[in-house]
Amino acid sequence: MRGHIILSHGSDSGPDATKVSALAAVAESLGWRTSRPDYREDDAHGHAGCIDPRLVRLAAEIAASPAPPVLVGSSMGAFVSGLASLDAPVAGLFLLALPARIPGYPRAFAARPGVPSFLVHGYADDVCPLDEALNVARHHAMPALLVEDDHRLSASLPDIEAEFRRFLGRFA
Template sequence: MRGHIILSHGSDSGPDATKVSALATLAETLGWTTARPDYREDDVLGHAGSVDPRLARLAAAIAASPQPPVLVGSSMGAFVSGLASLEAPIAGLFLLALPARIPGYPRAFAARPGVSSFLVHGYADDVCPLDEALAFARGHAMPALLVHDDHRLGATLPDIEAEFRRFLGGLA
């Protein structure tokens, strides 16, 4: 076993969502174990209202991990993965379609400094502004892959999988 990965889906989605499922499958073929918390019950509380319950659920998954995990998150899953990284040791952070802030939530996005991290964001993302996500990445010297895609990142999934493979290879 190479390590453990916790993949967090976005709002209005689920643990079987396309991106987290594809990345989990890829990681498992490379010898990693994976977990995908189900945040759908939390998401009924709205975007701002779901952050703290999601953080609690993710903290429990991290605590149950056999070693410091890699956190992977899409959209709201990326937001809570970063915040969770401030509270517990992690091995890496792979973020997709990152919202730098959640309207109505008092904290902006933040992540543990010094942890291997990577951002993937679409130029045509109409949900999470590219400039805000890129400003965070730039300010923290976080490598990024910018793709010609929208918020769902469905058109560039093979590129994302290739980058995820490289990211995990750099951690092993």
């Protein structure tokens, strides 16, 4: 077993969502153990209200991991993955459709400096502005894949899977 990957779904989604399911399958095919926390109960508190409960749930998953895990997150899952990396050691961050901030939540996105990270974002994302996501990537010196897609990134899944394989290759 190569290590542990925790995949966090976005709001109004679930642990069986398309992107996290596809990336879990990629990771498992490469010998990684995966887990996908279910944040649907937390998401009932609204966008700003779900963040702290999500962080508690994600911290428990990280603490149960035998070694620092790689965190993968989509949208709200990406936001909390970055914040979680500030409080616990993680091996890497693979972030999709990243919101730089959540209206009503006092903290902007942040991640532990020095953690290998990668961003995937769509040019036509109408939920998480591209310019804000690129500013985050620039601030963190984070490589990025920009795709001709919207917030769901469903048209770009093969490209995302290929980039995820490359990203995981650095941990081999």
